[in-house]
Amino acid sequence: MKLTGKVAVVTGGATGIGRVIALKLADRGAAIMIADINEEAAAVTAAEIEEISGRSATFTTDVTDVETCRELAAATVDTLGPADFLINNAGIAGAPGWQERSFSTEEDWKRTYQVNVIGMSNVTSAFRPQMTERRSGRIVNIASIAGREGRPAIPHYSASKAAVISLTQATALELARFNITVNAICPGLLWTPMWEQVGDRYARDNPAYKGMTARQVFDAMIEERIPMKKEQTPEDVADTVAFFISDDAKNITGQALNVDGGFFMR
Amino acid sequence: MDFEGKTAIVTGAARGIGRGIALELARRGSNVIIADIDEEPAREVVAEIQAGGTGANYCETDVTQQWSTDDMVEAALEGYGQLDVLVNNAGVGGAPGFATRKTPNIDDWQATFDVNVYGIVNGIQSVEKYMTDRGYGKIVNIASVAGRLGRPGFASYGASKAAAINVSQAWAFKLAPHGINVNAVCPGLIWTPLWQSIGEWRSSMDEQHAGMTPRQVFERAVSDAVPLGREQTPEDVGNAVAFLASDRARSITGQALNVDGGIRMN
Structure with missing residues (x-):
């Protein structure tokens, strides 16, 4: 579906999965607001988007700050127009230094909940008025298959x-x-900076992966857990985002779709 | 156009949801085998698709018979030289006259199982060798939101649709290493011949619906159950099938996607 004239906001859109989502939607013609805490990287991605769809903006955003989220929503209207699509992608894996620890600390719990959950709620609340007023909007939240079942890692x-x-x-x-x-x-196993750190942690703490490189741990996980025997890519996730925001999905809501090569089937 | 030059089989494509799926795949460029037990309306769908410029053939098919689904696959390969997509959509609400019974009888249990579950198994068994040899294939099974949660009334129908989801997972797992994706779609409330029967059943059996036309029963169900406040359509299901059967969903397998306006959230 062509997205010309539409406005999409991607939190955490400067790098990783968020960046690929932003580029995909831009490729279909949408104007993109990159909301990211990393100002420098956001500028680089915005420049890339400028070359594709011609319309982008950035707003330095800490999703844990309610006031900043409100400013982001206002800035989106001012620079690009009211948001048609909100992609809540910003997320973290723990408090700084989490990859060095064998066990989660209170700080890991608090910080992760603050960004991944409360931050998502903050951004959604900030964009809510401009969507409800126009009685249209699509929101896609990036969860994870990690959310499908509690795991000790x-x-x-x-x-x-x-x-x-x-x-x-x-x-x-x-x-x-x-x-x-x-x-x-719910993305499955993607080779991202986060997984590189997860892999290091497994290699250190889990006897089954002792002495492996992060990439070897990742490959072993795919072999063991993914029925399709293939890693997933940011492109896979971006294609699914594009489906959910299209008219084709206008009667789909409240669903969580695993993009994971069959890792979880519920 | 995701399906240009591709060939799909849709079972039960003569009317209702199956027709919607066939038309949506054709609109995206696919040749479609209209596999149905009922020739006359199936021929009309064939003509409608041919008028749109892609290929369509009728194949008389009884999905409860393995020889018949074998013939159906043969027809696709003979007609178009390849088969890319199988949509197992054929389904029944019960044995003939089910809408006149207060609770399902043994014939209803048998009929729903034969068509809604074993019909899918037959379809898959007829294509799996071909698709495995080729290392490519997309299978989408049509289940139902009724399969997400057991409810009294037509428990036989719900149980058969829960089984359809389970069957999808089993073959998703089995066929994943061969590059074949198997997913299910769970339609919500769609005004089809099946729902017409359900409406008749409720108005004659249920005091709350006494004196209502089937359509009125349906509309009440929509306003009671659908958060988005509107009925779903065969096109909605066709669009979801088209996504899951496309290469954009290459990393999605073993999933059951509700197209139900938010009735159930899994």
Whole structure:
């Protein structure tokens, strides 16, 4: 579907999965607001988008700050127009230094919940008025298959992503009467900077992966857990985002779709 | 156009949801085998698709018979030289006259299982060798939101649709290493011949619906159950099938996607 004339906001859109989502939507003609805490990287991605769709903006955003989220929503209207699509992608795996720790600390729990869950709620609340007023909008939240089942490796992260799925359902019910759909995507195993750190942690703490490089741990996980025997890519996630925001999905809401090669089937 | 030069089989494509799926795949460039037990309306769908410029053939098919689904696959390969997509959509609400019974009888249980579950198994068994040899294939099974949660009334129908989801997972797992994606779609409330029967059943059996036309029963169900406040359409299901059967969903397998305006959130 062509997205010319539409406006999409991507939180955490400067790098990783968020960047690929932003480029995909720009490729279909949408104007993109890159909301990211990393100002420098956001500028680089925005420049890339300028070359594709011609319209982008950036707003330095800490999603844990309510006031900044409100300013982001206002800045989006001012620079690009009211948001048609909100992609809540910003997320973290723990408090600084989490990859060095074998066990989650209170700081890991608090910080992860603050960004992945409360931050998502902050941004959604900030954009809510401009979507309800126009009685249209699409919201896609990036959760994770980690949210499908509690696992001991990074429990604070798993719990936060389960909360994202729950938040998606609550928001979907709340906004349905305004013709706004809210869905979640649960990406599987993607080779990202986060997974590199997860891999290091496994190699250090889990006897089954002792002495492996992060990439070897990742490959072993794919072999063991993914029925399709392939890693997933940011492109896979971006294609699914593009489906959820299209007219084709106008009667789909409150769903969490695993993009994981069959890792989880529920 | 995701399906240019591709060939799809849609079972139960003569009317209702199956027709919607066939038309949506054709609109995206696919040749479509209209596999149905009922020739006359199936021929009309064939003509409609041919008028749109892609290929369509009728194949008389009884999905409860393995030889018949074998013939159906043969027809696709003979007609178009390849088969890319199988949509197992054929389904029944019960044995003939089910809408006149207060609770399902043994014939209803048998009929729903034969068509809604074993019909899918037959379809998959007829294509799996071909698709495995080729290392490519997309299978989408049409389940139902009724399969997400057991409810009294037509428990047989719900149970058969829950089984359809389970069957999808089983073959998703089995066929994943061969590059074949198997997913399910769970439609919500769609005004089809099946729902017409459900409406008749409720108005004659249920005091709350006494004296209402089937359409009125349906509309009440929509306003009671659908958060988005509107009925779903065969086109909605066709669009979701088209996504899951496309290469854009290459990393999605073993999933059941509700297209139900938010009735159920899994």
